[in-house]
Amino acid sequence: MVEAIKSGDKTVYPFIFPINYGAMTSINYFLYDDGKSLTLIDGGIQSIENEKYFFTMLQHHNLSIHDIDQIYLTHHHEDHIGVVNRVLSDKKVPIYAHHLALPRLYFEEQYLRNKKEFFQKIYTEYGCIHLAGNRFEKMEQTYRNREKLKLKADIIPLYDGDSIGGMTVIEVPGHSPDSIIFYNDATKWQFAGDLVLENTPTNALIDYDENLNLLPSVLQYENSLKKSLELPTTWIFPGHQNPFQNHKVEIEKKLQRLKRKESRIVETVEKGYQTTLEIAEALYHKRVEREFLFIMSEVIGYLDYAISKGKLEKTMRNGQWHFTKIEENEQ
Ligand SMILES: [Zn+2]
Known part of the structure; x- marks a missing residue:
């Protein structure tokens, strides 16, 4: 205690x-x-x-x-x-x-509807909606229980x-x-x-x-x-x-971890893994299915981060994002 x-x-x-x-x-x-x-x-x-x-x-x-x-x-x-x-x-x-x-x-109606729409769109574009399991059923449940939950x-x-x-x-x-x-x-x-x-x-x-x-x-x-x-x-x-x-020590560690994760994502793309799921499975193996929500959030988040830092680019092919590395001399 x-x-x-x-x-x-x-x-x-x-x-x-x-x-x-x-x-x-x-x-x-x-x-x-x-x-x-x-x-x-x-x-x-x-x-x-x-x-x-x-x-x-x-x-x-x-x-x-x-x-x-x-x-x-x-x-x-x-x-x-x-x-x-x-x-x-x-x-x-x-x-x-x-x-x-x-x-x-x-638990406003419009907010809950937007949430479902956003995740359906993002999981589709990032090619992993088939792994979402009962995520959307749970969202429906929350929607039905919104009066009680708010x-x-x-x-x-x-x-x-x-x-x-x-x-x-x-x-x-x-x-x-x-x-x-x-x-x-x-x-x-x-x-x-x-x-x-x-x-x-x-x-x-x-x-x-x-x-x-x-x-x-x-x-x-x-x-x-x-x-x-x-x-x-x-x-x-x-x-x-x-x-x-010791907040400085702890936060410095987090900032370093964040940079390491970015490097790992960029290296994985460099090896030729192009879709979100290929990248996620190369990095997390079987954990992807078990911890779908957390891992997809990580992978999509860090891919997006590496793009914002000019290290990766994405192109839409067959309704799905594909990622490639931007070579240093092109920057
Ligand atoms: Zn929280």
Whole structure:
């Protein structure tokens, strides 16, 4: 159990819910006490076990749901909003999240339709839709359950540079378009969501803009890591794994990993693998089917990144992207 962390009149109570979740061993959220009010930052996953854990930990710190004054969300992913509706059912508190999180957190019809359309288009163009399994059936399920799933509160939209409760809001897209850091200016704490996790792979996921175009998620992620790196920091409070202090070491490692992944993608294309699936299978073998979502996100994301860096180019043949290396002397 990670105990409370203090600085002056400010306290963080880490909720580190242990769970095997992909490559992660925990899903985290935090209660932050600034001496005047209590903020829940994220909410973990929605499950009976996590709800139990939430109440056990509240009790452990002599706190109750009724002490919570507001909720901040680092991004909209389902493993970050688990206990939010539970809190709201007892106490109506305001929720703050990035403005792009609102349609996602409200499970808006148009947003859900766009999501399905985007992934159908992208998986078709990248020649891997036959491996998508029940992904689209799950999206339909989410669509049908949208009334139940949506956050039942007024969400206040946040913008880059906003200041709330002694925290600066810093946009850090890449893991998701709506990812933000809540940076505490006084204590130099970063509530960083899933941007930087200790000892884990890079964490960029493909996503889309309002015109259903692929966002440059790896490039965004790289820039976001650099933003986080530059902030004077005493603690990073992440969405998974333990809170940590050596943020420079950890972020430098991530930036190096990102460059290594780019090199591996470019080398694979250079060897003659041309389609997304050929490239994915050359790099990940059998894992492609088992971890389809994550690996396709990686491969599509890094191919796109290498294109933006002028190392690869893509051409559409038979409705599918083919990749080739751009020779150095042609640049
Ligand atoms: Zn996430």
